[in-house]
Amino acid sequence: MNVLPKMTPLRWGIAGALIVLLELVNRLAGVGMSLVLTEMLILALFASSLNLLMSYGHMVSFGHAAYFGLGAYGFTLAVARFDVPVELAVFIGPIVAGLGGLVFGALCVRLTEIYFAMLTLACAQITFTVLFQWYDFTGGDTGITGFMNPRFGLTEQNFMTLVLVVLVLCLFAMAWIVKSPLGLSIRSVGQDRWRAEALGLAPRRVQLTVFVIASVFAGIAGTLFAVFQGSAFPDYAGLGFTLDALIMVVLGGLNSFWGGLVGAVILVQLEHWVLMVTSHWELMLGLAVLVLVLVLPQGVVSVAGRLSNMLGLGRKK
């Protein structure tokens, strides 16, 4: 896999232009589009956190939404139940998600492959059930609403800009991790845990580390989502969100740093535009996934890579 394409000046330019373009659309295309873009960017962060686990740690999680939900509820409960100022509570959400990742991760990394995936699913279902059933504290299936002005009271456009900034910062942090000695260790264990162990690396410790890191980033996404909606519901930790993130990573491109981001852009934009034409969104999504997986098994990012090479924008040796 290409761990992270080297950022040549041209690629930095393209990335900068895309960010400017996104901001221009945000400012010029109306409130509706700003809301769509905000959701897209939050889900891109969430999918990228799952991508960190899947593409580098080779750990397929069927329960990543648990940490999205814990982030959302960590923030919401801090504000709604403990009167913590929102400026402080935004840090509590990711911390709660990280702690959840630490506890559940310690359990999950004891097993590998499909058994690991089933444990992550079980942990997520436990989280969902607690959020769903604990009416006195979490509000149960009615969730928690009306505890704050959505988006901190910012306009739709300004909040989208804020989310964009947070996403860019998080992507920088993820890229830094991926390219660090820790990133190399994560990839080593992901590729061959026995080889890594024979070299003196404790695989479970590495897997738990990346699990917690991915949980914190998912928690940041969950916190942003709770702020965006001004509410928290148990569904945030449900299977639906996990499946969305899984589809985004696969659509965008597994084994690519940009897979989650690109997948989120495709999925959210597809939903937005398809719903304008037909209400059969799920049918269209199923067809889109079918076609893309058959035609582009390595995801949409692989097309960008090939195009980049064809145009001579690839890394020079």
Place this chain on the structure above:
Amino acid sequence: MKEHSLLSVRGVRKTFGQFVALNNVDFDLPAGEKHALIGPNGAGKSTFIACIAGQLPGVEGTVLFKGEEVTAAAPVDLARRGIGRTFQISRAFLDMSAMENMTSAFVIANGAWASLRRSVLANAEDSARSMLETVGLGDHAGSRVADLSLGDRKRLEFGMALANDPDLLLLDEPTAGMSIKERHHLMDLVAARIDETGKTLLFVEHDIDVVLKIATRVTVMVRGAVLAAGTPAEIAENEEVQAVYLGGHH
């Protein structure tokens, strides 16, 4: 345990169901030896290496390394104590470049696996570059391991096993699947490195020419037990060995 033994094995027994893979094996390995384990297929050589390397559960008997019991120690603990190894079937990180593989080995050897600092990575890369040159892979640093030849992969693995400067190096059939020329090339490299560093080598090998050329001492295993041990010349002359292993025509 004999005096000055780096590795001492006493009464090691390993069964797989009803099958007895190792039966009461005693073995001593003094520091500085290049020791070959030979024997027909199914003799228990690889099982023996796996037992020492902490890869198999339920091993009976005692394994002492540097005088300390390591019988139930995990591979990661053994690696930290100074046992390096390669596998019978090549196990490098296939989807990473040779450079990344070697850098990973040095990052781990330096105890810096959780570091986020680029300078730590840069130091490991310097060491990795030097080791790649040593094992003759300097020109393949950027190549994906999956694209390397088997011989190159084995050399890479050998270099990776050396990253934490192990006192004992376990090589399980390091030349399996390689051409005669590649075998000698690799094992000459291994022997030179061991001689240079004064470390200890235990290797499983089927190619008798390689064994006679490299080993300072040889242990012959048959049906899970030690049949004979001695210098290569003694083993070559041993009638039991000739009958069982060499087919009696030497």
